[in-house]
Amino acid sequence: MVVNVDEVVRREKLAIVAIKRAMGTEDGDVNLFVSHHLDELDGEYWLKHLGTESPDATQILDIIRLRSHWGGDEIDGIKNFDFTLPDDVTDYVISVSFDEAGEVDEISMES
Template identity: 55%
Template structure:
């Protein structure tokens, strides 16, 4: 089961990065990044990314798996920024066939 969790977490992160900036992702990773670049203090970005106003795509590189849950704990994967700087997550949902069914920003 642990291998399946790692596999799906990696698939979820890849899907987040692929969807970022697309019209279909308006309320997922794209919203998450734009919101946090505006709301989080510049010293946080400097500490984690070496720039007080990083490129939006660089923020995705900071994402950490915060939780996985659902049937078998492999249906939903929530990612967020380090140091508990936000209550928001990017949630990736898998369907019964193991395909990604959706990516959204949740609180």
């Protein structure tokens, strides 16, 4: 599979912006991802990564990392981008899919 690195970087940045914009809106999947992990992970995890045992949603979204990109045609494999928290503490991801024009099409929480 040939991957355009510049396009991966561009889409990763677009995805992060879209995820942060979705927080607190009617798009419940980003809200669910944040609230689930606030409930499930102990204060030590947040302290290690954020310097506080009680982070807010913005802080949590600031540390999500690209886990993988996949899908699309066999040439690019960059239709879907999955983001998660550091240290493999969860099986859940925020998945961002892109349309044919390379713009964010959908954001969902997946496991």
